[in-house]
Amino acid sequence: MAGRQANPYLRRPPVSLDPDVVLSVRHLSAAYVTRRGAVQAVRDVSFDLRKGESLALIGESGSGKTTLGMAINHLLNPPAKVTAGEVWYQRDGKLLNVLALHGEHLRRFHWQECAVVFQGAQNSFNPVLRIADQFVDTARAHNHENRAAIEKRALELLRIVQLDPERVLRSYPHELSGGMRQRVLLALGMLLQPQVMVMDEPTTALDILTQRVIIDTLRRLKDELNFSMIFISHDLSLAAELADRVATMYAGRIVEYADVRDTFYHPRHPYTLGLLQSMPPLKGNLADLKSIPGSPPDLITLPSGCKFHPRCPFAGPECTEEDPPAFDVGEDHQSACYHWQAVRNPQTEEAVS
Ligand SMILES: Nc1ncnc2c1ncn2[C@@H]1O[C@H](COP(=O)(O)OP(=O)(O)OP(=O)(O)O)[C@@H](O)[C@H]1O
Numbered sequence: 001m002a003g004r005q006a007n008p009y010l011r012r013p014p015v016s017l018d019p020d021v022v023l024s025v026r027h028l029s030a031a032y033v034t035r036r037g038a039v040q041a042v043r044d045v046s047f048d049l050r051k052g053e054s055l056a057l058i059g060e061s062g063s064g065k066t067t068l069g070m071a072i073n074h075l076l077n078p079p080a081k082v083t084a085g086e087v088w089y090q091r092d093g094k095l096l097n098v099l100a101l102h103g104e105h106l107r108r109f110h111w112q113e114c115a116v117v118f119q120g121a122q123n124s125f126n127p128v129l130r131i132a133d134q135f136v137d138t139a140r141a142h143n144h145e146n147r148a149a150i151e152k153r154a155l156e157l158l159r160i161v162q163l164d165p166e167r168v169l170r171s172y173p174h175e176l177s178g179g180m181r182q183r184v185l186l187a188l189g190m191l192l193q194p195q196v197m198v199m200d201e202p203t204t205a206l207d208i209l210t211q212r213v214i215i216d217t218l219r220r221l222k223d224e225l226n227f228s229m230i231f232i233s234h235d236l237s238l239a240a241e242l243a244d245r246v247a248t249m250y251a252g253r254i255v256e257y258a259d260v261r262d263t264f265y266h267p268r269h270p271y272t273l274g275l276l277q278s279m280p281p282l283k284g285n286l287a288d289l290k291s292i293p294g295s296p297p298d299l300i301t302l303p304s305g306c307k308f309h310p311r312c313p314f315a316g317p318e319c320t321e322e323d324p325p326a327f328d329v330g331e332d333h334q335s336a337c338y339h340w341q342a343v344r345n346p347q348t349e350e351a352v353s
């Protein structure tokens with residue numbers, strides 16, 4: 001029909017997903033086009049997110065975590081763009097091609113299917129609207145008109161995120177602390193009952209007690225509402241507490257993908273091991289703390305072979321030649337390292353001879 005956007009739900013999908021997969025990211029690459037050249041911020045990323053699962057994306061600053069979170073949700077704007085790959089979303093057996101959504105379909109997707117809480121978004125409320133009106137506005141924008149019903153749902157959600165609902169609904173954003181605003185954002189994100197929530201650094205920039213409250217809140221949300229989460233963080237302790245699975249990113253690529261126990265106890269990529277060893281131990285000696293030597297590569301002129309080889313204590317000649325594929329190294333555990341068999345966490349495993 002001329003002039004009308006096709007309903008993306010009706011597209012005959014060229015893929016089929018397991019029934020419990022809600023999001024399937026396939027060979028996704030994204031870059032920032034700059035005068036110096038293309039910054040390859042996301043390189044050939046693939047993974048499936050399942051119903052009720054929480055996935056942590058970890059990695060140093062600049063490894064591409066935010067860009068990936070945005071790319072998955074079709075939120076990149078110039079100079080950034082997706083250069084390859086697909087993202088499929090599934091609800092009740094229907095499939096959506098996320099990167100083909102535009103305009104109203106895309107807006108609806110972000111509230112009703114896959115909500116995104118951006119890095120530092122606590123400051124993005126409309127300052128002249130009370131919190132109650134922020135909820136009502138959001139719902140109205142999606143054709144939910146009944147103010148009483150919206151406020152009832154807002155009260156419920158604010159209670160789940162452990163805020164005093166009556167007081168918060170009457171407040172203006174500046175009357176709330178950063179931690180309270182972060183929790184309001186989580187509640188707002190849940191308003192239209194999305195199946196997935198993507199959160200970028202949900203606890204960064206908050207004090208340690210407030211971080212604790214947010215972590216507990218997220219855990220409750222996950223248990224009570226059973227939605228899937230992708231959360232981005234360079235804080236490994238957050239991943240340890242909240243994630244079912246962990247994807248470690250280095251120079252735009254997922255270099256290791258494993259369940260949370262394997263990530264911490266049996267890492268099989270030298271970069272994941274390096275991150276673990278640079279994290280303060282819960283018990284033991286602070287003197288054992290090691291930082292990863294060197295710094296991440298320039299994403300415009302990447303090194304040959306494995307992008308981690310210039311910093312890697314395990315690197316051999318083959319690592320400088322070809323980027324390693326993702327090897328299956330255990331059950332549902334992949335590592336993109338030629339030397340994965342030699343990688344052991346000395347805190348939890350015997351060294352191999
Ligand atoms: N607007 C931009 N123009 C050019 N390059 C950019 C732009 N935004 C980000 N980049 C580059 O893309 C790469 C990935 O950035 P991204 O923000 O995704 O990393 P991150 O892992 O989220 O880092 P952080 O932990 O600091 O939030 C970085 O090298 C960054 O310099």
Ligand SMILES: [Mg+2]
Binds near residue numbers: 066119
């Ligand atoms: Mg970021």
